[in-house]
Amino acid sequence: GAGVSQSPSNKVTEKGKDVELRCDPISGHTALYWYRQSLGQGLEFLIYFQGNSAPDKSGLPSDRFSAERTGGSVSTLTIQRTQQEDSAVYLCASSLAPAGGLEETQYFGPGTRLLVL
Amino acid sequence: AQKVTQAQTEISVVEKEDVTLDCVYETRDTTYYLFWYKQPPSGELVFLIRRNSFDEQNEISGRYSWNFQKSTSSFNFTITASQVVDSAVYFCALRNTGFQKLVFGTGTRLLVSP
Numbered sequence: 001g002a003g004v005s006q007s008p009s010n011k012v013t014e015k016g017k018d019v020e021l022r023c024d025p026i027s028g029h030t031a032l033y034w035y036r037q038s039l040g041q042g043l044e045f046l047i048y049f050q051g052n053s054a055p056d057k058s059g060l061p062s063d064r065f066s067a068e069r070t071g072g073s074v075s076t077l078t079i080q081r082t083q084q085e086d087s088a089v090y091l092c093a094s095s096l097a098p099a100g101g102l103e104e105t106q107y108f109g110p111g112t113r114l115l116v117l
Numbered sequence: 118a119q120k121v122t123q124a125q126t127e128i129s130v131v132e133k134e135d136v137t138l139d140c141v142y143e144t145r146d147t148t149y150y151l152f153w154y155k156q157p158p159s160g161e162l163v164f165l166i167r168r169n170s171f172d173e174q175n176e177i178s179g180r181y182s183w184n185f186q187k188s189t190s191s192f193n194f195t196i197t198a199s200q201v202v203d204s205a206v207y208f209c210a211l212r213n214t215g216f217q218k219l220v221f222g223t224g225t226r227l228l229v230s231p
Contacts, residue, residue: 031217043208045218056217091162104212106219108154108162 002026004109006092012115013082021077021112025094032075033095033106034067038088046090049075082116089113119144121211123222130199131230138194138225140209146170151185151192152210152219162208168192199229 005024013019025032034046045059049069060066064082069075079086093106120143130136142151153165166176168185176183180197196203206226210219 033217033219035219042223043210043219043221045220048217050217059218089160093162104150105152105164105167107164110159110161113160 004092004094004107006090006109006112008112009110010113010115012117014117015084016081018078018080019082019114021079021090021114023075023077023092023094023109025073025075025092026096026107029094029096029107030072031095031097031104031106032069033093034075034077035091035093035108036088037091037111041088043091046077079114082114084116087114087116119211119213119216119220121209121220121222123207123209123225125225126223127226127228129228129230132201133198134229135195135197136199136227136229138196138207138209138227140192140194140222142190142192142209142211144190144211144213146213146215148214150212152212153183153192153194154208154210156206156208156224158205165194196227199227201229201231203227204229 007022030051032049035043036046037043047067048056064080067077089111091108091111093108095104095106097104122141149170151168155163155165166183173185182195184193206224208224209222212219
Protein backbone atom coordinates (compact mmCIF):
# COMPACT_ATOMS: atom_id res chain seq x y z
CA GLY A 1 0.00 0.00 0.00
CA ALA A 2 0.98 3.65 -0.17
CA GLY A 3 3.38 4.94 2.41
CA VAL A 4 3.52 8.29 4.15
CA SER A 5 3.65 11.11 1.63
CA GLN A 6 4.86 14.65 2.18
CA SER A 7 4.72 17.79 0.10
CA PRO A 8 6.47 19.74 -1.11
CA SER A 9 9.64 17.68 -1.31
CA ASN A 10 11.71 20.86 -1.35
CA LYS A 11 10.89 24.38 -0.27
CA VAL A 12 13.03 27.50 -0.53
CA THR A 13 11.74 30.60 1.20
CA GLU A 14 12.94 33.97 2.32
CA LYS A 15 13.48 34.85 5.94
CA GLY A 16 10.31 36.18 7.50
CA LYS A 17 7.89 34.35 5.22
CA ASP A 18 5.41 31.73 6.40
CA VAL A 19 5.54 28.15 5.10
CA GLU A 20 3.17 25.20 5.22
CA LEU A 21 4.31 21.61 5.02
CA ARG A 22 1.85 18.81 4.37
CA CYS A 23 1.78 15.19 5.48
CA ASP A 24 -0.53 12.39 4.31
CA PRO A 25 -0.25 9.43 6.68
CA ILE A 26 -0.71 5.80 5.76
CA SER A 27 -4.40 5.08 5.39
CA GLY A 28 -5.89 3.82 8.64
CA HIS A 29 -3.05 5.04 10.84
CA THR A 30 -4.39 6.89 13.83
CA ALA A 31 -1.16 8.37 15.15
CA LEU A 32 0.87 11.03 13.34
CA TYR A 33 4.23 12.56 14.28
CA TRP A 34 6.42 15.39 13.06
CA TYR A 35 10.19 15.38 13.49
CA ARG A 36 12.93 17.72 12.33
CA GLN A 37 16.34 16.66 11.11
CA SER A 38 19.08 19.26 11.06
CA LEU A 39 22.86 19.12 11.01
CA GLY A 40 23.27 20.71 14.38
CA GLN A 41 20.45 19.04 16.30
CA GLY A 42 20.01 15.64 14.68
CA LEU A 43 16.53 14.13 14.67
CA GLU A 44 14.15 15.93 17.03
CA PHE A 45 10.54 15.25 17.91
CA LEU A 46 8.20 18.17 17.27
CA ILE A 47 4.56 17.15 17.76
CA TYR A 48 2.31 14.09 18.03
CA PHE A 49 -1.37 13.60 17.15
CA GLN A 50 -3.55 10.69 18.21
CA GLY A 51 -7.17 10.56 17.14
CA ASN A 52 -9.24 13.35 18.69
CA SER A 53 -6.96 13.77 21.68
CA ALA A 54 -5.11 16.99 22.34
CA PRO A 55 -1.77 16.89 20.52
CA ASP A 56 1.53 16.57 22.35
CA LYS A 57 3.27 19.80 21.38
CA SER A 58 6.17 19.41 23.77
CA GLY A 59 8.80 19.36 21.02
CA LEU A 60 7.83 22.53 19.17
CA PRO A 61 10.85 24.87 19.41
CA SER A 62 8.92 28.15 19.49
CA ASP A 63 5.45 29.64 19.11
CA ARG A 64 6.22 30.27 15.44
CA PHE A 65 5.62 26.57 14.91
CA SER A 66 2.12 25.08 14.84
CA ALA A 67 0.42 22.05 13.39
CA GLU A 68 -3.05 20.84 12.62
CA ARG A 69 -4.53 17.51 11.75
CA THR A 70 -7.85 17.69 9.96
CA GLY A 71 -10.33 14.85 9.99
CA GLY A 72 -7.87 12.57 11.69
CA SER A 73 -5.84 12.23 8.53
CA VAL A 74 -3.84 14.93 6.73
CA SER A 75 -1.61 17.17 8.81
CA THR A 76 -0.11 20.58 8.10
CA LEU A 77 2.94 21.97 9.88
CA THR A 78 3.12 25.75 9.71
CA ILE A 79 6.18 27.84 10.42
CA GLN A 80 5.55 31.56 10.72
CA ARG A 81 8.14 34.26 10.16
CA THR A 82 10.76 31.72 9.16
CA GLN A 83 14.33 32.10 10.36
CA GLN A 84 17.52 30.70 8.86
CA GLU A 85 17.84 28.27 11.77
CA ASP A 86 14.54 26.70 10.65
CA SER A 87 16.36 25.23 7.64
CA ALA A 88 16.12 21.46 8.04
CA VAL A 89 14.39 18.36 6.77
CA TYR A 90 10.94 18.00 8.26
CA LEU A 91 9.88 14.38 8.57
CA CYS A 92 6.40 13.06 9.14
CA ALA A 93 5.63 9.59 10.49
CA SER A 94 2.48 7.62 11.21
CA SER A 95 1.64 4.49 13.17
CA LEU A 96 -1.37 2.23 13.28
CA ALA A 97 -1.75 2.65 17.02
CA PRO A 98 -0.07 4.87 19.62
CA ALA A 99 1.51 2.21 21.73
CA GLY A 100 1.86 -1.48 22.27
CA GLY A 101 2.63 -4.22 19.81
CA LEU A 102 4.04 -3.91 16.37
CA GLU A 103 1.25 -1.49 15.56
CA GLU A 104 3.14 1.28 17.27
CA THR A 105 6.02 1.22 14.80
CA GLN A 106 6.41 4.62 13.22
CA TYR A 107 6.74 4.70 9.44
CA PHE A 108 8.34 7.78 7.96
CA GLY A 109 7.75 9.81 4.85
CA PRO A 110 10.47 11.14 2.53
CA GLY A 111 10.56 14.51 4.24
CA THR A 112 10.41 18.13 3.13
CA ARG A 113 13.71 19.92 2.75
CA LEU A 114 13.26 23.50 3.87
CA LEU A 115 15.84 26.15 3.09
CA VAL A 116 15.39 29.62 4.52
CA LEU A 117 17.50 32.26 2.78
CA ALA B 118 16.04 11.25 31.10
CA GLN B 119 16.34 9.45 27.80
CA LYS B 120 19.45 9.39 25.70
CA VAL B 121 20.82 7.33 22.82
CA THR B 122 24.51 7.34 21.96
CA GLN B 123 25.95 6.17 18.68
CA ALA B 124 29.64 6.81 19.15
CA GLN B 125 30.64 5.78 15.64
CA THR B 126 30.13 8.74 13.34
CA GLU B 127 31.25 7.01 10.16
CA ILE B 128 32.42 3.51 9.28
CA SER B 129 34.00 2.48 5.99
CA VAL B 130 34.22 -1.16 4.96
CA VAL B 131 34.85 -3.13 1.83
CA GLU B 132 32.08 -5.28 0.40
CA LYS B 133 31.65 -8.68 2.08
CA GLU B 134 33.12 -7.49 5.36
CA ASP B 135 31.05 -7.82 8.52
CA VAL B 136 30.32 -4.60 10.39
CA THR B 137 28.78 -3.81 13.78
CA LEU B 138 27.06 -0.55 14.59
CA ASP B 139 27.00 0.30 18.28
CA CYS B 140 24.09 1.78 20.21
CA VAL B 141 24.07 2.60 23.92
CA TYR B 142 20.97 3.99 25.60
CA GLU B 143 20.03 5.59 28.90
CA THR B 144 16.61 5.44 30.50
CA ARG B 145 15.13 5.23 33.98
CA ASP B 146 12.14 3.22 32.79
CA THR B 147 12.03 -0.51 33.25
CA THR B 148 9.84 -0.91 30.17
CA TYR B 149 10.95 0.69 26.96
CA TYR B 150 11.33 0.03 23.24
CA LEU B 151 14.36 0.19 21.00
CA PHE B 152 14.43 0.66 17.25
CA TRP B 153 16.83 0.75 14.34
CA TYR B 154 16.13 2.76 11.20
CA LYS B 155 18.07 3.02 7.96
CA GLN B 156 18.30 6.30 6.03
CA PRO B 157 19.58 5.75 2.48
CA PRO B 158 20.70 8.69 0.33
CA SER B 159 17.09 9.20 -0.75
CA GLY B 160 16.41 10.47 2.76
CA GLU B 161 13.49 8.34 3.87
CA LEU B 162 13.83 6.59 7.22
CA VAL B 163 13.24 2.88 6.77
CA PHE B 164 12.18 0.81 9.78
CA LEU B 165 14.41 -2.21 10.45
CA ILE B 166 13.56 -3.60 13.87
CA ARG B 167 11.70 -2.99 17.12
CA ARG B 168 12.69 -4.61 20.40
CA ASN B 169 10.88 -4.57 23.77
CA SER B 170 12.94 -4.21 26.93
CA PHE B 171 11.57 -7.44 28.38
CA ASP B 172 12.66 -9.50 25.38
CA GLU B 173 16.42 -9.91 25.32
CA GLN B 174 16.43 -12.62 22.71
CA ASN B 175 18.74 -11.72 19.89
CA GLU B 176 17.29 -11.58 16.42
CA ILE B 177 18.55 -12.44 12.98
CA SER B 178 16.98 -11.39 9.72
CA GLY B 179 18.95 -12.45 6.69
CA ARG B 180 22.29 -10.63 6.83
CA TYR B 181 21.12 -8.45 9.70
CA SER B 182 21.37 -9.36 13.37
CA TRP B 183 20.78 -7.48 16.59
CA ASN B 184 22.36 -8.03 19.99
CA PHE B 185 20.33 -6.59 22.89
CA GLN B 186 22.04 -6.58 26.30
CA LYS B 187 20.23 -4.86 29.15
CA SER B 188 23.23 -5.32 31.45
CA THR B 189 25.26 -2.95 29.32
CA SER B 190 22.31 -0.91 27.96
CA SER B 191 23.34 -1.73 24.43
CA PHE B 192 21.46 -2.66 21.29
CA ASN B 193 24.07 -3.33 18.62
CA PHE B 194 23.41 -4.04 14.97
CA THR B 195 25.57 -6.31 12.81
CA ILE B 196 25.53 -6.59 9.05
CA THR B 197 27.14 -9.76 7.76
CA ALA B 198 28.76 -9.81 4.34
CA SER B 199 28.06 -6.14 3.71
CA GLN B 200 26.96 -4.94 0.30
CA VAL B 201 27.19 -1.59 -1.45
CA VAL B 202 23.41 -1.19 -1.05
CA ASP B 203 23.91 -1.19 2.71
CA SER B 204 25.53 2.23 2.45
CA ALA B 205 23.33 4.56 4.46
CA VAL B 206 23.02 6.35 7.76
CA TYR B 207 21.71 4.08 10.51
CA PHE B 208 19.83 5.45 13.49
CA CYS B 209 19.14 3.80 16.81
CA ALA B 210 16.11 5.12 18.72
CA LEU B 211 14.43 4.72 22.12
CA ARG B 212 10.84 5.13 23.23
CA ASN B 213 9.87 5.11 26.89
CA THR B 214 6.54 3.82 28.10
CA GLY B 215 4.08 6.67 28.38
CA PHE B 216 5.82 8.78 25.77
CA GLN B 217 5.10 8.55 22.08
CA LYS B 218 8.16 10.29 20.74
CA LEU B 219 11.26 8.51 19.56
CA VAL B 220 14.59 9.71 20.90
CA PHE B 221 17.22 9.19 18.25
CA GLY B 222 20.96 8.79 18.36
CA THR B 223 23.09 10.93 16.09
CA GLY B 224 23.40 8.16 13.53
CA THR B 225 26.27 6.18 12.04
CA ARG B 226 27.12 6.65 8.39
CA LEU B 227 28.13 3.34 6.81
CA LEU B 228 30.07 3.41 3.56
CA VAL B 229 30.47 0.09 1.77
CA SER B 230 32.84 0.18 -1.15
CA PRO B 231 33.06 -2.44 -3.89
